[in-house]
Amino acid sequence: MTIAEPDPRWAELGAQACVTLAPLFTAIEHIGDTAVPGLPAKPLIDLMAATDDLDDVNDDALETLGYRIQPAETPGQLLYRREDYDSTAYRLHVVTTDTWNTRGERLLRDYLLAHPEARDRYATGKRDLMRRFGPGEAYTRGKAELLRELTDAARVAAGLPPLPVRDE
Structure with a gap:
């Protein structure tokens, strides 16, 4: 998947998804690149929700809303994906x-x-x-380095220490 130029609809799609899912969680927000106006991104609406206990997540309710469980990318979290008819992914x-x-x-x-x-x-x-490498491993590696640097700056700005670098 390639990156797309910023789309003003992303904010509204993220907000609508949060309203729909809010009754199932303690908190929910639109995160990721599509949540930042002016930022090119994969046309994928990333959401983050909080629950007191991951075992209490209502998988049936999420499935009714079109969200299918996926293998989690990170330990200590659950991951779901939804594909819409208009090719929007969540x-x-x-x-x-x-x-x-x-x-x-x-x-x-x-x-x-x-x-x-x-x-x-x-x-x-x-x-x-993207121009140099196209979608793929080299793009992902380069983006990961930049993300790590920016996330560390964000953590420091929030009064938190940078995270240790993980061996990949």
Whole structure:
């Protein structure tokens, strides 16, 4: 999947999905690149929801709304995906309430919203990586390095320490 230029509809799609899912969770927000106006992104609406206990998530209710469970990318969270008829895709990350305030995805979104120069640097970096490498492993690796740097800046701005670098 390639990145698309910013689409003003992404904010509304994210907001609508949050309203629909809110009764099932303690908190829910639109996160990821589509939550940052002016940022190119994969046309994928990322959402993050919080629950006190992952075992209490109502899989049947989510399935009724079109969300199918997927293998989790990160330990300690659940992942669901929904595909709409208009080719819009949604990814729902469910985490525990006790980790909500320190989630990097939320911190990064807020940092990019508050720091347009960081958002623009990220946008330029993504476009450059896509132009140089196309979609694939080299793009993903390059983007991961930039994301790690920006997420560390977001954590520091929030008064949190940077996360240790994981061996890949």
